[in-house]
Amino acid sequence: MNEHAEPVERLIKALEKLPGVGARSAERFAYHMLDAPQEETMELARAIRDMKRDAKECKQCYNISGEDECRICRDRSRDRTLLCVVETYQDVTAIERTGAYRGLYHVLRGRLAPLEGKGPENLTIRRLLERVKSGEFREVILATNPDMEGDGTAMFLAQEMAGLDVKVTRLARGIPSGGRVKLAGKSILSDALEGRTEL
Amino acid sequence: MNEHAEPVERLIKALEKLPGVGARSAERFAYHMLDAPQEETMELARAIRDMKRDAKECKQCYNISGEDECRICRDRSRDRTLLCVVETYQDVTAIERTGAYRGLYHVLRGRLAPLEGKGPENLTIRRLLERVKSGEFREVILATNPDMEGDGTAMFLAQEMAGLDVKVTRLARGIPSGGRVKLAGKSILSDALEGRTEL
Structure with a gap:
């Protein structure tokens, strides 16, 4: 026998499919939704449904978009x-x-x-x-x-x-900004040497 | 201007209401749902809706339950x-x-x-x-x-x-199992001393 009431258990199982969400996080999310205002939680359910329905690929560039052409392709600036x-x-x-x-x-x-x-x-x-x-x-x-x-x-x-x-x-390749030369791997350092720029 | 398509952005905003979920996790969850099978994602939306609709308090003990009386109260064993x-x-x-x-x-x-x-x-x-x-x-x-x-x-x-x-x-109070005496606070140690048991 399982620890949670059936509707809670079903939600936990569905939440566990999210990346990086284990049993404990799923339980925490489910409890939060149980106690949260009806409107806040239903907005999440609707936002999921609407995204699956409305999100499509831009006809020009295949970026995700709510319309036929994405905002970037439409942006004349x-x-x-x-x-x-x-x-x-x-x-x-x-x-x-x-x-x-x-x-x-x-x-x-x-x-x-x-x-x-x-x-x-x-x-x-x-x-x-x-x-x-x-x-x-x-x-x-x-x-x-x-x-x-x-x-x-x-x-x-x-x-x-x-x-x-x-x-x-x-795209240029080299040492990532904020990285350490001594920690960079062989191929990163080779790239960085080969692509060195004149100052 | 915002980085995401409107339906994705709306879902991210709704996900950020979950405890411990920041902008990056919300984005990761939203992208996962975008790419996940329709059925898996819709099951999550439905599970949220159904839980808010069906979960209630047990008439006996006020535990969360899918029915009028919770599984624990119903369990004759x-x-x-x-x-x-x-x-x-x-x-x-x-x-x-x-x-x-x-x-x-x-x-x-x-x-x-x-x-x-x-x-x-x-x-x-x-x-x-x-x-x-x-x-x-x-x-x-x-x-x-x-x-x-x-x-x-x-x-x-x-x-x-x-x-x-x-x-x-x-409930008994004392040092938590796995804890360290040297790290336990004053009130924990006082409780542990007061409640000491004979071996």
């Missing part, structure tokens, strides 16, 4: 000649948070992973090439992750864009 | 002559988890707190006294918290039950 290619919509959020980028995006929906059978046709590469071929962009920044598959994806895209009249760049 | 009085339904869960108690419960819904204007009439004390006066119980264990208000509440209840044919006990 942005630099529409600059395109940043990322693996996932979470990467868009991370880059937006910096405030250091004012161009547009293209979300690949993953990266090339031949071993998992993930080829160009599983990503949004065809649409990316269409956008780039339209000639709107002066620069495409390949911001896939700095790992084997992200690098491979960037390499593939650079080759596909080789004949086009567009500058293709890749 | 329990010792129905033993009553454990606690402040909240979370205390029931904690005690049940030990597996060391097989009697019934009574949830006070708080403790006496004169400074906050919380008197006996704000708790379920009248019903508790009715239950005890019925003569069903041979022992009432007062398991309110070992702090000023919990002690005050236990004292009050003990006085109210003074004339009745029932043994009234209080």
